[in-house]
Amino acid sequence: MNRALIIGGGLHGLSTALHLARMGGWRVTVLERRHVGRHSSGVNAGGVRRLGRDMREVGLSVIAAEMWANLPKIVGDDGGFRPFGQIKLAESDADLPKLEARAAATRLRGWTHEEIIGRDEVLRLLPAVSPHVRGAMIVRDDGSANPMRTVMAFRRAAMEAGVEIIEGIAVRGLARRPSGTLVVETDRGPMEAERVANCAGAWASGLAAGIGEYLPTTPKASMMIVTERLPFFCLPTVGSAARALSFKQSEVGTVVIGGGHQGANDLVAETSSQNLMNLAKAARIAAEIFPIVAKARIIRSWTGIEARTPDEVPVIGESLVMPGLFHSFGYSGHGFQLCPAAGAAVAELMARGSTNMPVAELSPARFQQQKAAA
Amino acid sequence: MTDLLILGAGPAGMAAAIEGRRQGLSVLLLDENAAPGGQVHRNARADAKGPGDIQAHAGAALMAELAASGAECVYGATLWAIEPGPRAFYSVGGEARKVEARRIILAPGATERALPIPGWTLPGVMGVGAAQTLLKSAGLVPQGQVWIAGQGPLLWLYAAQALAKGGKIAGILDMSDPGALKRALWHLPCALRKPRYLMLGLAWMRAVRKAVPVHRGRDIQALGDGKLEAVVINGTRHQADTLLLHDGVVPNTQITRAIQGLEHSWNERQRAFQPVLDAYGNTNIPGIMVAGDSGGIGGAWAAALSGRIAALGAAQALGRFGEEQRDALAGPLMLRRGDELAPRGFLDTLFAPLPLPEAPATILCRCEEVTRATIEDAAQLGCLGVNQLKAFTRAGMGACQGRICHGLLHAAIAEARHVPPAEVEAMRTRFPTKPLTIGELAALAE
Numbered sequence: 001m002n003r004a005l006i007i008g009g010g011l012h013g014l015s016t017a018l019h020l021a022r023m024g025g026w027r028v029t030v031l032e033r034r035h036v037g038r039h040s041s042g043v044n045a046g047g048v049r050r051l052g053r054d055m056r057e058v059g060l061s062v063i064a065a066e067m068w069a070n071l072p073k074i075v076g077d078d079g080g081f082r083p084f085g086q087i088k089l090a091e092s093d094a095d096l097p098k099l100e101a102r103a104a105a106t107r108l109r110g111w112t113h114e115e116i117i118g119r120d121e122v123l124r125l126l127p128a129v130s131p132h133v134r135g136a137m138i139v140r141d142d143g144s145a146n147p148m149r150t151v152m153a154f155r156r157a158a159m160e161a162g163v164e165i166i167e168g169i170a171v172r173g174l175a176r177r178p179s180g181t182l183v184v185e186t187d188r189g190p191m192e193a194e195r196v197a198n199c200a201g202a203w204a205s206g207l208a209a210g211i212g213e214y215l216p217t218t219p220k221a222s223m224m225i226v227t228e229r230l231p232f233f234c235l236p237t238v239g240s241a242a243r244a245l246s247f248k249q250s251e252v253g254t255v256v257i258g259g260g261h262q263g264a265n266d267l268v269a270e271t272s273s274q275n276l277m278n279l280a281k282a283a284r285i286a287a288e289i290f291p292i293v294a295k296a297r298i299i300r301s302w303t304g305i306e307a308r309t310p311d312e313v314p315v316i317g318e319s320l321v322m323p324g325l326f327h328s329f330g331y332s333g334h335g336f337q338l339c340p341a342a343g344a345a346v347a348e349l350m351a352r353g354s355t356n357m358p359v360a361e362l363s364p365a366r367f368q369q370q371k372a373a374a
Numbered sequence: 375m376t377d378l379l380i381l382g383a384g385p386a387g388m389a390a391a392i393e394g395r396r397q398g399l400s401v402l403l404l405d406e407n408a409a410p411g412g413q414v415h416r417n418a419r420a421d422a423k424g425p426g427d428i429q430a431h432a433g434a435a436l437m438a439e440l441a442a443s444g445a446e447c448v449y450g451a452t453l454w455a456i457e458p459g460p461r462a463f464y465s466v467g468g469e470a471r472k473v474e475a476r477r478i479i480l481a482p483g484a485t486e487r488a489l490p491i492p493g494w495t496l497p498g499v500m501g502v503g504a505a506q507t508l509l510k511s512a513g514l515v516p517q518g519q520v521w522i523a524g525q526g527p528l529l530w531l532y533a534a535q536a537l538a539k540g541g542k543i544a545g546i547l548d549m550s551d552p553g554a555l556k557r558a559l560w561h562l563p564c565a566l567r568k569p570r571y572l573m574l575g576l577a578w579m580r581a582v583r584k585a586v587p588v589h590r591g592r593d594i595q596a597l598g599d600g601k602l603e604a605v606v607i608n609g610t611r612h613q614a615d616t617l618l619l620h621d622g623v624v625p626n627t628q629i630t631r632a633i634q635g636l637e638h639s640w641n642e643r644q645r646a647f648q649p650v651l652d653a654y655g656n657t658n659i660p661g662i663m664v665a666g667d668s669g670g671i672g673g674a675w676a677a678a679l680s681g682r683i684a685a686l687g688a689a690q691a692l693g694r695f696g697e698e699q700r701d702a703l704a705g706p707l708m709l710r711r712g713d714e715l716a717p718r719g720f721l722d723t724l725f726a727p728l729p730l731p732e733a734p735a736t737i738l739c740r741c742e743e744v745t746r747a748t749i750e751d752a753a754q755l756g757c758l759g760v761n762q763l764k765a766f767t768r769a770g771m772g773a774c775q776g777r778i779c780h781g782l783l784h785a786a787i788a789e790a791r792h793v794p795p796a797e798v799e800a801m802r803t804r805f806p807t808k809p810l811t812i813g814e815l816a817a818l819a820e
Contacts (some may be wrong), residue, residue, distance in 0.1 A: 035762045042765055146764040167758065227812060228773065257812075266634070273634040274805055276455050276472075277818065278465055291376035294813030298773055302804050 003193040004350060005184050006030045007207065010041035011147075012027040012328050012335065013199035014154040014163075015343025016350075018075070021161040022197075023351050029164045029193075031171055031186065034270070037202055040304035041336075045224055045246050045258035047149045047237055048337045050113050051086040051139040052102065054313050057338065058111060058232035059358030064341035065113075065142070075159075077153035078145030082251060085236035087125065089289065098138040106315050108245060113139045120304055126290045128233040137241075140288060143239045144248050145164050147336060156337075171200070173210050174325060182324050195350040197326045198319075202305045204329035213321040217307035217330045221265035221272035222258060223279050224284075224303070227296040229253035236296045238289070245285045255293055257286045260333055263303040272303040308332040316342060317363040318349060326350050376402045376446075378688055379475035381453050381464055381629070384412020385674045386481035386666025388436040389681030390688075391445040391490070397689035401445035404464055410437050412483055413503065414674045416510040426532035426571075428510035429674055429705060436678065455805035456633055460599055460661040463806075463818070470814040477661050477688040480630065481681060484623035484667040487646075488778050489524050492595045492733050494619060495740050502620035506532045514719050515541030519617030522606050523594050525550035526622040526725045527571070530578040533586065535806035536719025543586045544614070547594055547607050548733065549621075551727055556722040565720035568713050572720070592728070621728050625649075626668045628777055630804040633659055643722045644671055646781060647800045654687030654700075655680060663688065671722075676714035680708050712773055738782040741772020746786055760784050760801040776801050 002025060006017045009032025027168075048068050050061045071078050079284035087266060090096040103114040103261045115138050122136045159165060172185040174196065184191045198204050205217040218222070230253050237248040246258040261282040265272040279301055287294040309315060309330035319325040328346045331338065378394045383405035394401045403410075411418050415433025440447070445603035448466060455463040460478045464471055486503040493499065502522065508514040516534050520543050522533060533543055553570035565572060582588075595606045596617055605614045630636050637650040637658045648670045655663040664762045665684040683704050690700035730738075734747035744767045749757075752766035759784045760776075763769050767785050770776040776783070780801040788795040806815075 035758055037765055038762075062628065152765060165756075167756070225812070225815075228809070264634070269635060271634050274455070274457075276457055276805065276815075277820065280815050280818040283812045284819040287812050287816045294811065294816065295808040296812050297774060298806055298812060298815060299809060300771075300804055303808075 001025060001027045002193040004028045004197070004359055005191055005193040005201055006197045008032065008199035008201055008204070009036040009165060009167065009185065010039060010199060010201050011037070011151055011154060011339040012331070012342055014151070014158050015339045016197050016199060016328060016346045017163045018154060018158040018161055019344045019347035020350055021158065021163045023347060026351065027164060028162070029191070030158070031169050031184065032165065032167045033170045035167045036155050036165060037148065041304035042148050042151050043224070043302055043304035044147050044336050045222075045248075045256060046144045046336060047086065047334070048145050048247060049086045049139070049237070049334070050083055050337070051142055052088055053334065055105070055109065056361040058106065058109070058311050060338055060341050060345065062111060062113070063357065064338050067275065068337070071153075071340070075153040075157035077149065079153050081143060081151035082145070083141045083143040085125070085138055085140045086142035087236045088121070088137045088239045088241050089122065089129070089291075089352065090136055090241050091132060091333035093134055096135050099135070099241055103137055107194065115140065115226045125236060126234060126238065128290055129238075130289050130291055138236070142237070148366065162235070171207065174178065174207065174322060175267055176322050176324065182322070195324055195326065197311065197328060197346055197350060199328045201329055202265075202307045204327065205307060208319070208327065211321050213319055213364070215315055215327065215330070215364055217266050217309050218307045219265045219305055220333060221263040221303040221305050222230070222260045222333055223263045223274055223282065223301060225257040225282060225301045226299050227255040227277065227293065228299055230255060230293070231298055233292060234290070240248070240285070240289065243285050245282070245289065247286055247290065255296060256300070259285065265303070265305045267305070270305070273306050274301055274303060306331065306333065306335070311366070314338070314342070314362055315361045315364050316346060317365070319370055375474045375476065376400050377476050377813060378402070378479065378685065378691055379406070379473060379477070380479045380481060380761055382412060382481035382483055382666070382668075383407070383410035383440070383447065383449070384414060384481060384483050384666060384677065385433065385436060385660065385727050386438045386667045386677040387412070387479070389678040390481065390665055390685040391447075392436070392439045392443045393682040393685035394688065395443040395445050397685065397694050399685070399689055399692065399694070401443075401449045402475070403445050404451040405447070405449050406452050410440055410447065410449070413507065416507065424538045424582065426531055432674065432678070433687050449556060452581045452810070453629070454808045455812050456629065456662070465810050465814055468811070468814060470810060471817050472818060477663060479655065479663045479665050479681070479684050479688065480662070481666040481677070482626045482629060482668045484671055485626045486778065487621045487624050487727060488782055489619040489621040489728065490736055490738055490782055491523070491619065491731055492736050493597055495737055496499060496596050496598045496602045497600070498598065498615060499596050499612070499617045499619065502529055502532045502618045502676055503623070504706065505618050506535070507536060509539065514537065515539050516581055516616040516618075519544045519613050520616045520618070521545055521612065521614050521714035522618045522620070523545070523547035523549060523605075524620035525728065526620055527575045527578070528623070529620040530575060530582055532618070533582040534578040537582065537585050545607075545612065546582070546586055546588045546591050548588055549592050549594070550725060552590070554724050554726060558720050560721035561723055565717035567716040576684065587754065622725055623667065623671055625670055625728070627800075628803050628807045630657070630668070630738045631800055632807050633662060635659060638800055641670060642796065643719070645727045645785075645795065653683070654704070655684035656687060670717050672718065676711050679711040679714060682709050683711065730782065730789065738786055739769035739779045742768040743768040749786045750790045753787060757787070758791070759799045760787055761799060763787060774804065775807070
C-alpha cells in the first residue's frame with residue numbers, strides 16, 4: 001500500500017482523501033489541526049454556483065455541478081443541496097449589457113448554463129424582490145447546500161472508504177528524503193508518505209513558504225448573517241451584478257446573507273471576528289433588494305477564515321519545489337461548489353501524475369512565472 | 375466619546391457608575407430593563423418589606439445614589455456587539471447606535487443554570503428566576519397547583535416571597551444532596567465571617583417549610599399533552615399547572631465569550647466558565663472590564679463592591695490618579711469584598727450543581743430538540759467539543775444561541791468523552807449577542 005497524507009480536514013482535504021482512498025492501493029490519513037470543517041468549510045454561505053465564475057475554473061465547476069446532482073451516490077447524502085437556481089440581478093440599465101456580454105462569452109466557449117432573463121421573469125421567480133430590478137443572469141439548476149451537512153457527509157464517506165482522520169494534530173513543516181519519501185513534521189513527531197496534499201486553506205501558503213515555494217495568498221474572513229425563520233418567499237440564491245451580496249432562504253425559512261463583506265481575521269490565533277460596520281453594509285444591500293427582510297430579526301452572524309489568491313482562482317497542482325506534494329487551496333471565497341470535482345482531480349494527480357479534469361490553468365506554475373517576471 | 379460605558383444597571387453596574395462619576399469620569403450606563411436594579415434589585419423600592427428586604431434596602435440606596443450621580447442612564451437599551459477600540463453597539467426602541475468609550479465595564483450579571491428534567495420543555499415549566507422577575511415586576515404569583523423543584527438559596531427566597539405575596543405552593547422537591555452538608559461543613563468557619571447569608575437562608579427555609587410540604591429526592595418528571603398537567607415525584611403523581619425549576623445561577627458570559635481572544639477559565643466549584651480577571655476586573659483585552667456576577671458568582675453585595683473597584687481601576691487607567699491612590703482607595707473595598715465572598719465555599723459545596731439527568735431521551739438543547747443520547751452518539755463518532763457539536767447535531771444553533779443550553783451541552787460532551795469539563799472548550803458566541811433586525815443593522819451603514 002502507498003501512503004498518502006492530506007494536510008487539512010476541510011472539504012477539499014476530505015474530498016481529496018475520499019477520492020484517493022476509493023482508487024485503491026492507498027492508505028490515506030487526514031491531518032487536521034483542530035477539528036474537521038473548523039474554518040470556512042463548515043461555515044461558508046453554501047452557494048452551489050457555476051454562475052459568473054472565472055473562465056479558468058468554469059470547466060471544473062461544470063463537472064462539480066454534475067457531481068452535486070449525484071451527491072447521494074458519491075457520499076451517501078445530498079448535503080442539503082437544493083437546485084433552485086442562482087440569480088445575479090441587474091439593478092440598473094448599465095448592469096444588463098455587462099451580464100449579456102458575460103453570458104455570450106460563456107456560450108462562445110461551449111457552455112450553455114448561463115441565461116439572461118428580463119424583469120418580468122425576475123419578478124415571477126422572486127416575487128419579493130424590490131421593483132427597481134431590470135433583469136438578471138440565471139443558472140436555473142445551480143442552487144445552495146448546507147455546508148456543515150456536506151462536511152459531515154464527506155467525513156463519513158471518507159471514513160467508510162478507509163480514510164483515517166486524525167484531529168488535534170498540527171503540521172510544522174515538510175521535508176523530502178533523497179529516496180523520494182516525503183516527511184510531514186507534526187507536533188506528534190514525523191510522519192512519512194509517498195504523496196502529500198496541502199489542503200490547509202488559509203495556512204497552506206505558509207506551509208508552501210516553509211519549503212521555499214512562492215504561492216501568495218491573503219487570508220479573508222467573509223461574514224454571514226442568519227435571520228429568524230420567515231415565511232417562504234425566495235427559492236433561488238440571489239446576488240447582484242454591481243454590489244456584494246449573496247442572499248438565500250434556507251429549507252427551514254431562515255435567511256442567510258453574505259457576499260464577501262469582510263470581518264477581521266487572526267491567522268496565528270486561528271480566529272476571526274465580525275466588523276459590524278461592514279456587516280451593516282451587507283444588511284443594507286439585502287434590505288434594499290428584499291425590503292421584506294428589514295423587519296426580520298438577526299439570530300446570529302459569523303465568519304470563517306480562508307485564503308484568497310491574487311488572481312482569485314485556486315492553486316491546484318503538484319509543487320514545483322517538492323515532487324510528490326500537491327497543492328489545493330486558495331479557493332478565494334468560492335471553493336464550496338468545486339469540492340467534489342477538485343478532490344477528484346487532486347486525487348488523480350496524486351495517484352497517476354496526471355488528470356483529464358480541467359485544472360491546468362490553476363497550476364502553481366502561474367506564480368513561478370509571476371515571480372520570475374518580478 | 376464617553377470615558378466609561380457600563381452595561382447592566384444591577385448592583386455592580388450601578389456601583390461602578392456612581393464611583394466613576396465620583397472620580398470625575400463621564401459615564402454612560404445601559405440596561406435592557408425600564409428601570410435600574412437588575413434582577414436582584416428589580417422593583418427594590420416596593421420590596422423594602424418582607425423576605426429579601428435587606429437586599430431591597432441596599433438596592434434602593436444604590437438607585438437613589440445613581441439618580442443623583444450625573445451618570446447618563448439609558449434604559450430599554452440592548453447592547454449587541456463590542457469591537458476593539460473599544461466600541462459598543464446597542465439598540466433603543468428599534469434604533470441601532472454606536473458609541474466609542476475609553477473603558478467598558480460589563481456587568482450583565484448571572485443567568486439561571488438550566489435544570490433539564492424529563493419534560494422541562496413543556497409550557498408551564500419555567501425557571502424560578504423568571505418567576506421571580508414576574509413576581510417583582512408585576513406582583514404576579516402563579517395560579518393553580520404550583521410546584522417548585524431544585525436547590526439553592528434563590529429557590530427558598532422565591533418561595534418565601536411568593537407566600538408573603540399571598541401565593542400558594544402545592545409542594546417543593548428539594549433536590550440538594552443530603553451528604554453535601556457534611557462536605558460543606560469544612561467551609562463553615564470561613565463562611566461565618568459573613569453569617570448574614572446563612573442566617574437569611576435559614577430564615578427563608580423555615581418560613582417556607584411551615585407552609586409547604588417539602589419532598590426530598592431527584593426523581594422528577596413533568597408530564598402533559600401540549601402543556602404541563604402533572605409532576606411525578608418519587609413515583610407519585612401530582613396534578614400541576616406550574617413547575618418552577620432552579621439549580622443556582624452561573625455567570626452570564628454571552629458577551630465576553632463573543633469577544634475575540636478574551637480569556638475564560640473553568641470554575642470547578644461553580645461548574646461554569648468565567649472571564650479571567652485581575653483584582654480590578656480587567657480582562658486580557660485592553661479597555662474591557664467585567665464586574666459583578668458575570669465575572670464569577672459572588673452575590674449582590676460582592677457585585678456592588680466589584681463595580682466600585684472596577685470604576686477605580688478605570689479612573690486610574692484614564693489618568694485620574696496614580697496606582698498608589700487607586701490601591702489606597704480600593705484596598706478597603708477589596709477587604710470587604712473578600713468578606714462577602716467568604717460564604718461562597720460553603721454555599722457552592724452545599725449546592726454543588728446537580729448531575730445531568732440519566733434518561734437518554736431528555737432534551738438538552740430545547741431550540742433544536744437535541745437529546746442527551748444524540749450528544750453521546752456524536753461523541754462516539756468523534757465529536758470533541760461543543761463547537762463541533764453544532765456540526766454534528768445543530769445543538770446550540772437555535773433561537774437562544776446557547777444562552778440556555780451551553781452549560782448542559784458542555785457537561786454532556788465532557789461526560790461522554792470521560793474527560794474533565796475544564797478540558798472541553800467553552801461554546802463560542804458571536805455578535806450580535808442579542809437579536810436585532812436587518813433594518814436596524816442596515817441603518818448603521820455609512
